Amino acid sequence: MQEIIRRYESYFDDCRPLEYKGLTIYPFLTKDIRICNMACHCLLADPVDFEDITLMPLERLELILTIIDRMMRGQLPEQEEKRAQYYTLVQSFQLLMRSAFRDFEYDFKDPQNENRKIVLQLMEKQSQQYTVLGKAEFEELADLILYHNGIDVAYKKYPPAMRRELEKKLKAMQRQSAKEAPTIEKMIDSAFLFLKSYDAVMNLPLRKFYHLISNIQKREEYTILMSGMYITKNVSHWMSGGYEYDPYQKLVTTADLENQFQNL
Numbered sequence: 001m002q003e004i005i006r007r008y009e010s011y012f013d014d015c016r017p018l019e020y021k022g023l024t025i026y027p028f029l030t031k032d033i034r035i036c037n038m039a040c041h042c043l044l045a046d047p048v049d050f051e052d053i054t055l056m057p058l059e060r061l062e063l064i065l066t067i068i069d070r071m072m073r074g075q076l077p078e079q080e081e082k083r084a085q086y087y088t089l090v091q092s093f094q095l096l097m098r099s100a101f102r103d104f105e106y107d108f109k110d111p112q113n114e115n116r117k118i119v120l121q122l123m124e125k126q127s128q129q130y131t132v133l134g135k136a137e138f139e140e141l142a143d144l145i146l147y148h149n150g151i152d153v154a155y156k157k158y159p160p161a162m163r164r165e166l167e168k169k170l171k172a173m174q175r176q177s178a179k180e181a182p183t184i185e186k187m188i189d190s191a192f193l194f195l196k197s198y199d200a201v202m203n204l205p206l207r208k209f210y211h212l213i214s215n216i217q218k219r220e221e222y223t224i225l226m227s228g229m230y231i232t233k234n235v236s237h238w239m240s241g242g243y244e245y246d247p248y249q250k251l252v253t254t255a256d257l258e259n260q261f262q263n264l
Helices: 002-007 009-014 030-039 060-072 080-099 135-148 160-176 184-195 198-202 206-225 254-262
Strands: 018-020 023-025 104-107 120-124 130-133
Touching: 002 009, 002 135, 009 135, 018 135, 023 135, 030 080, 030 184, 030 198, 030 206, 060 080, 060 135, 130 135, 184 198, 184 206
Parallel strands: none
Antiparallel strands: 018 023, 104 120, 120 130
């Protein structure tokens, strides 16, 4: 994953549309934040959450195509909650295609090899030129889309079972603290105080919007720490470092991670 991210670093600097194997993938803007959250759901969905042993080993593209195939055949789960998971995943994928891949039509066939089953074909509407992605390419592309839109992909280094336990711990810690995650409206209003223009805020690439919020928070924290109100040592300047942030990093040791991999 890190290799593909490094190769596309310059695209993340200014958030221009990604160019990947002949495809143009557009970033989401702040005004699209709710659309982005829904569209990227299909790239973040954990197969284990479906509680179906046949789905658990599937990678992203195979999971999406399997769910679509089952829905077309009318093979839906009996439980309403599980059926809702199917519909949500498919709606998310359709939304992703309409927004990030707006210049393309999609299909699930390889014109050069009809026997390939797990593929995504994307055909440019004007030129009619197409690109066919297999499972490996779709995995790469999914990571690029998430990273391009400010959605952290560091979680992938943790085994799924460990990730779910860490997520429970993280939510428990957040409930115990006095801090509540800001709402979308609160983040937009905070960015307005800095940019002085709602139009400028709403048209920021989503990745840059999240970075702006992060910088505002870090600057405020730095200002408070340097004001003399607290006794502090080795305070890093708010502009130091990059934007990489692993929400689980403080909850796990290297030994924990090694043990989890040994138990796979």
